[in-house]
Amino acid sequence: MGRKVAVVGTGQTYHRSHRPDVTSREMIREAVTSALADADLKIKDIDAVVIGNMDHFESINYVDTYSIEGSGAFMKPIMKVSTGGTTGATVAIAAYYHAASGLFDRVLAVGFEKNSESDTTGAIITCSDPIWDRFSYSGAIPSLATEATAYMEQYGATQEDAALVGERDRNHALNNPYAHLQRPLTVKDIMASPMLAYPIKLGDICPRSDGACAMILAADGIAQKTASRPAWFKAVSVRHTYTWFGDSTDYNKGLVSMQQASQEAYARAGIRSPVDELDVAELYLPYTWAGLKWIEDLGLCGRGEAARFVGDKNTHMGGKLPINPSGGVISTNCIGATAMLRVAEAAIQVMGKGGKRQVPEAKNALATGFGGCFWTDVVILSSERP
Amino acid sequence: MSADNQKPERLEATFAFPMLYEWSIGLYGSRFFQEIMNNKRFIGIKCPGCGKIYVPPRRVCGPCFKELTELVPLSDTGVLTAFSVVNYPFIDPNTGSRRPIPYTYGYIQLDGADNIFSHIINETDLSRIKVGMKVRAVFKDRAEMKGNIEDIKYFELIR
Ligand SMILES: [Zn+2]
Numbered sequence: 414m415g416r417k418v419a420v421v422g423t424g425q426t427y428h429r430s431h432r433p434d435v436t437s438r439e440m441i442r443e444a445v446t447s448a449l450a451d452a453d454l455k456i457k458d459i460d461a462v463v464i465g466n467m468d469h470f471e472s473i474n475y476v477d478t479y480s481i482e483g484s485g486a487f488m489k490p491i492m493k494v495s496t497g498g499t500t501g502a503t504v505a506i507a508a509y510y511h512a513a514s515g516l517f518d519r520v521l522a523v524g525f526e527k528n529s530e531s532d533t534t535g536a537i538i539t540c541s542d543p544i545w546d547r548f549s550y551s552g553a554i555p556s557l558a559t560e561a562t563a564y565m566e567q568y569g570a571t572q573e574d575a576a577l578v579g580e581r582d583r584n585h586a587l588n589n590p591y592a593h594l595q596r597p598l599t600v601k602d603i604m605a606s607p608m609l610a611y612p613i614k615l616g617d618i619c620p621r622s623d624g625a626c627a628m629i630l631a632a633d634g635i636a637q638k639t640a641s642r643p644a645w646f647k648a649v650s651v652r653h654t655y656t657w658f659g660d661s662t663d664y665n666k667g668l669v670s671m672q673q674a675s676q677e678a679y680a681r682a683g684i685r686s687p688v689d690e691l692d693v694a695e696l697y698l699p700y701t702w703a704g705l706k707w708i709e710d711l712g713l714c715g716r717g718e719a720a721r722f723v724g725d726k727n728t729h730m731g732g733k734l735p736i737n738p739s740g741g742v743i744s745t746n747c748i749g750a751t752a753m754l755r756v757a758e759a760a761i762q763v764m765g766k767g768g769k770r771q772v773p774e775a776k777n778a779l780a781t782g783f784g785g786c787f788w789t790d791v792v793i794l795s796s797e798r799p
Numbered sequence: 800m801s802a803d804n805q806k807p808e809r810l811e812a813t814f815a816f817p818m819l820y821e822w823s824i825g826l827y828g829s830r831f832f833q834e835i836m837n838n839k840r841f842i843g844i845k846c847p848g849c850g851k852i853y854v855p856p857r858r859v860c861g862p863c864f865k866e867l868t869e870l871v872p873l874s875d876t877g878v879l880t881a882f883s884v885v886n887y888p889f890i891d892p893n894t895g896s897r898r899p900i901p902y903t904y905g906y907i908q909l910d911g912a913d914n915i916f917s918h919i920i921n922e923t924d925l926s927r928i929k930v931g932m933k934v935r936a937v938f939k940d941r942a943e944m945k946g947n948i949e950d951i952k953y954f955e956l957i958r
Contacts, residue, residue, distance in 0.1 A: 534889045544824050545855060547893060548948050549919050551885045555904045558883030563906075566930035610904075611884040611925055655861065659854075659915040662906050664881055 415513030417799060419636035419643030420760035421629050422452025428593040428624035428745045431529040437471060441483030441525050444625035452629045452639055456485040460517040465504040465524055466749030468495040470531040484523050496653060497540060498784015500524060501753025502792060505628060506649045512632045519635065524753035525625035533621050546658055553699065554618055555610040556658060561702040562612065563664035568717035570705055572612050576603035578704030579616055579743055581729055586740025588770040593622040593745040617701040624747030626754045644763035644794040648681035650674040653788040661787035670789040671710040678791040688713050692775040693762045694736045695755040697783040698743065738762065738770040752782030756792050763794050827856035830870065832946040839938045841873040843912050851913040874910035875936040881906040884923050907934055907954055921953040933957040
């Protein structure tokens with residue numbers, strides 16, 4: 414059995430569509446410096462580093478060595494982990510394994526992306542299988558859109574139901590000084606925005622952002638001395654299942670990777686009724702329908718009930734289970750950092766450092782990562798040492 | 800040399816040469832395309848553990864972790880389980896130029912198969928296409944076939 418581990422500090426950049434003022438190394442440095450300051454540590458206190466972004470997006474292959482001037486990993490063990498959209502959460506989980514193993518006491522985790530320096534859609538298309546999928550695949554938007562058409566047909570959910578998720582997250586972003594898109598968007602605005610790939614409109618989908626996120630994890634005994642209220646890892650779960658889209662898209666079953674990962678994490682964390690026992694959720698919802706369908710896959714409400722559950726404001730700030738106080742992925746999407754931002758924002762809530770976006774007395778927080786070929790990572794953090 | 804920080808001329812390098820790779824798609828992957836070329840039909844493969852029939856055929860059932868050997872013929876018809884009409888311009892990394900839009904990306908459950916097959920549907924009018932519709936594969940003429948996924952021209956809706 415591994416050691417218990419907690420998040421003791423987080424840092425992130427002020428996310429923008431384009432950061433011509435910095436290189437990605439300098440962007441990483443901003444996040445790392447701010448995480449060290451948050452934990453009141455110096456770079457010399459860090460024993461190992463785990464870093465990741467989307468493989469080859471900015472044409473950088475050796476991200477671990479390339480990033481050293483930004484990450485501060487000079488003469489330290491560093492490992493690159495890259496798992497598509499889930500990368501940021503997988504990096505956080507790998508950093509957790511590092512500390513839990515007993516080999517390293519304080520571990521720095523970094524996720525970043527400078528989307529302005531890559532052709533995001535082209536790069537995502539090359540992630541698909543060249544023989545079977547690439548000819549018809551056109552990036553993240555249409556493959557998500559297919560899920561939306563199946564969901565609407567199955568449960569009668571409407572485009573307006575989904576747009577409310579976008580309105581919610583974009584409103585929440587106004588409380589987050591780091592969020593990329595800080596202009597509120599209403600259901601009406603989303604419905605009137607241009608159709609990109611039916612039924613996804615411009616207002617339904619995440620932006621491309623430049624940004625970085627860093628987290629510092631510490632092992633039991635050190636975590637308590639470093640942070641007054643550390644965010645303990647209660648459970649992690651990873652489901653990177655298939656690599657062909659057709660294997661992952663049986664919509665009668667739902668998003669199986671998310672169902673399995675969340676069930677496993679709840680069981681490990683001793684959670685029986687997630688909607689009652691969790692206080693806040695930071696979910697990787699890259700488009701609005703995910704805020705309906707996937708909360709069903711996470712067991713936060715019953716099948717086909719999400720439109721009513723969200724419509725009754727259960728997931729807005731002040732509701733039963735606030736989702737994405739940070740504004741979520743629909744407001745900020747620096748891809749390699751996106752899933753880590755979910756874990757970091759969950760930690761911020763548990764540590765009580767959320768400022769205007771703080772959910773009062775948040776004890777248990779759920780974070781998810783999504784990506785690859787409909788894959789899921791789940792992290793559950795708690796103020797209570799497990 | 801002046802040390803003035805004048806805006807320099809932007810230099811660009813474009814790599815326009817083909818990069819040649821060989822890519823093995825495995826025994827059953829090749830059989831799948833040969834069946835289309837020779838017989839204009841689909842084949843799948845059956846798992847001896849769970850009984851699931853996969854298309855395209857592959858050598859291992861992930862959940863059972865069993866080797867698959869039993870090829871089974873499949874119908875050229877199926878059900879449209881999900882779709883999207885792609886409406887935004889983008890550069891196709893396969894060709895280096897813009898892929899023609901709009902086009903419809905669809906997930907098809909072929910009759911007799913248990914998983915989903917992705918391809919394009921020749922209908923972009925939203926009032927004429929619906930999840931749950933029956934579809935049929937339309938193949939290229941034999942002379943035009945190259946043994947790849949585009950030997951299937953598209954799936955058409957059966958009304
Ligand atoms: Zn099987």
